Amino acid sequence: MKRVVITGMGIYSCLGNGLDAVRQSLYDGKSGIVFDQARKDMGFRSALTSYLEVPDLKKELSRSQRVYMPEQAKYAYVATVEALKNAGIDMDFLEKNEVGLMYGNDSTAEAVYRSINTMLEKHDTTLVGSGGIFQSMNSTVTMNLACIFKLRGMNLTVSGACASGSHAIGLGALLIRNGLQDTVVCGGAQEVNPYAVGSFDGISAFSTRENDPTKASRPFDRDRDGLVPGGGAATVILESYESAVRRGAPILAEVLGYGFSSNGDHISVPNVDGPSRSLMMAIKDAGIDIREIGYVNAHATSTPVGDRNEAKALYNVFGDYKVEVTSTKSQTGHEMWMAGASEVIYSTLMMKNDFIAPNINFENPDEDSEKLNIPAKRVNKHFDIFLSNSFGFGGTNSTLIIKNL
Secondary structure, three states: OOOEEEEEEEEOOOOEEHHHHHHHHHHHHEEEEEOOOHHHOOOOOOOEOOOOOOOOOOOOOOOOOOOOOOHHHHHHHHHHHHHHHHHHHOOHHHHHHHOEEEEEOOOOOOOOOHHHHHHHOOHHHHHOOOOHHHHHOOOOHHHHHHHHHHOOEEEEEEOOHHHHHHHHHHHHHHHHHHHOOOOOEEEEEEOOOEEEEEEEEOOOOOOOOOOOHHOOOOOOOOOOOOOOOEEEEEEEEEHHHHHHHHHHHOOEEEEEEEEEEEEEOOOOOOOOOHHHHHHHHHHHHOOHHHHOOOOOOOOOOOHHHHHHHHHHHHHHHHHHOOOOOEEHHHHHHHHHHHHHHHHHHHHHHHHHHOOOOOOOOOOOOOOOOHHHHHOOEEOOOOOOOOEEEEEHHHHEEEEEEEEEO
């Protein structure tokens, strides 16, 4: 089995555009959540969302390239440019090597809405345009990135609900471990427009603390009342250790373990057993003792049932070992298909800079979260291994363990 290392990272997030800005926001405990009047005007119960501007790529990409890109593909492009630069990979390398691509994405709602709206209004399918086809497919991110960056290895979209980005990294690592690829571009992307999350709002999944948006996302807090939707994109460059050394690449960290499971239960209500098995599988795969893990980035989205069951699962696995547990979703909201990838980057930035970002808005624990060590303020701490959880609708679970190098 080959060792799998991270040689590059890139991110476009409500915490900032790029690694430096995001690291500072994490350090400061800054929230990226705002009130969006447009959502209220559309009839949303909750007008809360993370805030991002859609990047203007006119100076970077041709019109023929941009026409195929929905919002989340643009985020993914920006994140991937940074990650490749960070890894010291240029177009010459991409053209000469079979670089793979595994990216998480599970919706393209706005593109579908606009195409259907055009057909209904104009009664002429030709007015949808060719871009409508490629923007509306769930594989839109990977098809765009593969063509723009001339990637010739594995080309696959991972559609695993809110675990998509994490599974993409885990599956990319498996490809490299087994010698099927030397380098894989991995990540996750999520559109932030209201069309993507209207149905979530309709089932009362969102927090309604509109009077103070930055305090709405409250993972593990007793008074949490729902999640806040977010998005953007995060890209991680995975490479075999041998390839990285051969290139003289900057080696940031190593993917030690990947665990996964399915709850085999309710389609939207998480249980305790599935996440527990994912955690234990990742720890076994990493071949480490739990006390070597210095930080846990929890999936915790700020929903009453989800946070409670994850807290139970974490206690099942870690018991009386009081490792720091936080959810960066307290700052970002739930970045959905992107979250598993972005939270690996958030955690790696903390690990490389000797701190743990605060679980902001954690004021009162409940009977399950009080058993965990959840810091509400930044912790200055050196750690060399972290664990990151991502769970999704349908009971899909993914756990990654990453080591500092």
